[in-house]
Structures are given as C-alpha cells and as structure tokens.
Amino acid sequence: MERQTSYWTIRTLDQESEQAIQQAAALWKEQELIAFPTETVYGLGADATKEGAVAKIFEAKGRPADNPLIVHVADVNQIADYVKQVPPIAQKLMDAFMPGPITLILRSNDKLARNVTAGLDTIGIRVPDHPIARELLRAANLPIAAPSANTSGKPSPTSAIHVYHDLYGKIAGIVDGGLTGVGVESTVVDCTGNIPVILRPGGITQEEIEKITGVLTIGSTMEKQVEKPKAPGMKYNHYEPDVPLWLVEGDEAFFQTEINRLSKEGLKVGVMASEELLAKLHVANPKSCGSLEDLTTIAAHLYDTLRSFKAEEIDIILSETFPKEGIGQAVMNRLEKAASATTKSSC
Ligand code: TXA
Numbered sequence: 144m145e146r147q148t149s150y151w152t153i154r155t156l157d158q159e160s161e162q163a164i165q166q167a168a169a170l171w172k173e174q175e176l177i178a179f180p181t182e183t184v185y186g187l188g189a190d191a192t193k194e195g196a197v198a199k200i201f202e203a204k205g206r207p208a209d210n211p212l213i214v215h216v217a218d219v220n221q222i223a224d225y226v227k228q229v230p231p232i233a234q235k236l237m238d239a240f241m242p243g244p245i246t247l248i249l250r251s252n253d254k255l256a257r258n259v260t261a262g263l264d265t266i267g268i269r270v271p272d273h274p275i276a277r278e279l280l281r282a283a284n285l286p287i288a289a290p291s292a293n294t295s296g297k298p299s300p301t302s303a304i305h306v307y308h309d310l311y312g313k314i315a316g317i318v319d320g321g322l323t324g325v326g327v328e329s330t331v332v333d334c335t336g337n338i339p340v341i342l343r344p345g346g347i348t349q350e351e352i353e354k355i356t357g358v359l360t361i362g363s364t365m366e367k368q369v370e371k372p373k374a375p376g377m378k379y380n381h382y383e384p385d386v387p388l389w390l391v392e393g394d395e396a397f398f399q400t401e402i403n404r405l406s407k408e409g410l411k412v413g414v415m416a417s418e419e420l421l422a423k424l425h426v427a428n429p430k431s432c433g434s435l436e437d438l439t440t441i442a443a444h445l446y447d448t449l450r451s452f453k454a455e456e457i458d459i460i461l462s463e464t465f466p467k468e469g470i471g472q473a474v475m476n477r478l479e480k481a482a483s484a485t486t487k488s489s490c
C-alpha cells in the first residue's frame with residue numbers, strides 16, 4: 144500500500160533547511176525511514192537501536208535479511224560506543240580517512256539492534272563526509288543504519304530522483320541534497336584480523352589505504368562467485384540496470400563491430416563510454432560517463448548513466464571497460480557485477 148512520503152529539498156544549510164532537518168530527524172526518532180544524501184550515494188536510514196525500525200529497511204528495499212547494514216554516525220569519536228575495541232590499524236584508517244567514503248568492519252559490542260548486523264558479531268561503521276548527512280545525524284543524535292536507498296539489486300542512487308523512482312510511497316521521507324559526489328559506495332575494510340582486508344572497493348582507493356597500512360589484502364569477496372563471502376552483500380545480484388548490460392573488452396574497431404552486429408540483429412543499442420572512446424565511434428545512442436583523464440568523473444556518473452537508458456527504450460547497453468586502478472577498481476567491480484555478459488575481441 145502506498146504511504147505518504149515527505150520530500151525536502153536542501154541546497155544550502157541555513158535557517159530554512161534547519162526546519163527540514165529537524166522534521167526528518169524527528170521521523171527517525173519515530174522509527175520511520177528517511178532517505179538522505181551522503182558523499183557516496185543516497186542512504187536509506189533508520190534508527191539502528193530499534194529492531195522494528197531496521198526491519199522496515201529490509202522490507203522497503205526487498206533486501207535479503209542476511210545482508211548486514213552499515214551504521215552511520217556523525218562523529219568519529221562515537222564509533223567507540225558500538226565496538227568492543229578499536230585496533231591500532233583501524234585507528235590509523237579513522238585518522239586518515241574519516242569523515243569520508245570508508246566503512247570499517249569492527250567487533251560489535253552488541254549495543255545495536257541485532258538485525259543491523261544480520262546476526263554477525265561484527266559491525267560496519269562509517270562517518271559520512273556530507274554536510275546534510277552529518278547535520279541529520281547530529282539532529283537525531285542516533286546511530287543510523289543505512290544501506291544504499293535503491294530497490295535491492297538495482298544501481299545505487301546518486302540523485303534524489305533515483306530514490307524517488309525506487310522508494311516513493313514506501314518510506315516516510317526523502318531529503319534531496321542534489322547529486323552525491325563520489326558516485327560509488329564507501330570502501331569496506333575488515334579490521335578484525337591482523338591485516339586489513341578490502342571487502343568492497345569504493346571511494347577510498349586501495350593505493351590510498353596501502354599508504355597508511357603498509358600491507359593490505361584484497362578480499363576474495365570481491366570476486367563475483369564465492370561460496371561464503373565475508374561481506375554477505377557481495378553474493379547477491381547487484382547494480383543491475385533495467386536494460387541488459389554487456390561489457391566490451393577490445394579496441395574501438397571491435398567495439399564498433401559489436402555495435403553494428405547487434406544493431407543489424409534489430410536491437411536498439413546504447414553505448415556507455417568515456418568521451419575519448421565515444422569520439423571514435425559511430426553510434427545512435429551514446430552516453431558519455433566521464434573522461435579517462437580522470438576516473439573519478441566515471442565513478443561520479445556511473446549509476447546515473449546506467450539508469451538513464453531505460454527511458455530511451457534501449458534494448459542493450461554496451462559499456463567500455465575501464466582501467467582497474469585508483470577508483471577504476473570500484474567502477475569495474477560494480478560494472479562486472481551489473482553486467483550479464485562480457486564480449487571480447489578474439490585477437
Ligand atoms: O557508501 C556507502 O557505503 C553507502 C552509503 C549509504 O553509506 N551504503 C552502502 O550500504 O553501500 P549497502 O548496504 O548498500 O552496502 C553495505 C555493504 C554490503 O556489501 C554488506 O554486506 C557489507 O557492506 N557489510 C555491512 N556490514 C558488514 C559486516 N559486519 N561484515 C561484513 N560486511 C558488512
């Protein structure tokens with residue numbers, strides 16, 4: 144059944160927006176769901192201390208109950224309230240990257256609702272670096288459990304319009320803070336062992352983390368097929384656009400051959416690529432997702448571009464594959480999960 148969803152638009156934090164912040168935070172205290180902007184993607188938040196409130200997140204998103212949620216707090220010093228201890232390596236990462244697009248997995252002290260962590264003895268916790276998110280968290284004065292604010296399995300929302308599309312009528316409110324910045328989710332780093340492990344690449348790059356930690360392991364959960372992933376969310380279908388997506392591995396001549404071949408089969412082909420590659424292709428439905436000169440632009444536009452093909456009734460999206468360096472690692476991790484196939488040049 145449809146419910147009423149409040150919608151607040153905030154572009155600058157001032158007296159007027161303060162009212163919206165207070166209203167949204169009050170709804171969190173009443174165990175309602177509020178979607179809000181972070182520097183990575185929009186989150187769908189609920190009071191992490193209340194099982195009933197957290198259960199609504201799983202219901203609204205259609206999220207499997209064994210996939211734990213990240214807890215968001217306003218300030219780094221609040222992390223200690225919800226974990227058994229902060230190991231020295233975690234402290235280093237906190238000092239270097241928080242607030243910012245990183246989530247640390249630490250041993251939980253079981254103060255939060257059990258369904259937040261899906262029964263695990265660890266907790267994922269992060270301090271978002273977004274003025275509206277932090278203002279909301281401060282106003283509520285609560286730890287807020289928040290997955291990305293999309294229907295489970297779909298690309299994460301980088302604008303309030305995406306959230307509206309997926310969740311309007313299912314949640315109590317949406318705080319529209321404009322476009323998010325980073326565009327891919329936070330890097331999830333497991334700090335419960337001797338060596339930190341990246342369970343999900345994201346806004347803070349492996350290279351940046353290695354500079355702080357020296358050694359680092361890349362979790363097997365980053366692979367598509369694993370039997371027992373450590374970040375349980377990584378085993379589900381993810382980021383799938385409504386239109387089938389194929390990754391194209393090869394040079395521009397091969398890309399063009401694939402466009403022509405599929406078009407001849409009668410398919411309306413959409414292409415997602417860098418402006419550099421698009422300049423070399425002949426295609427009816429091109430979408431630039433940024434520049435190879437700066438992979439952060441690709442990350443920032445990735446999900447919006449993936450979502451945009453549906454409105455144009457495209458039958459199949461062909462996407463460029465990007466270098467797996469810096470934030471390109473997170474971009475390719477998401478694209479590989481979103482794609483139904485990869486087409487490769489045989490030469
Ligand atoms: O940037 C982000 O991280 C966004 C914004 C809203 O903060 N949130 C986000 O949440 O991406 P979600 O639920 O879409 O992804 C959380 C990931 C999942 O893969 C989940 O399995 C993993 O983090 N995770 C959460 N708690 C965990 C835990 N205790 N141990 C291992 N993995 C955990």
Ligand code: MG
Nearest residue numbers: 290291292299
């Ligand atoms: Mg998500």
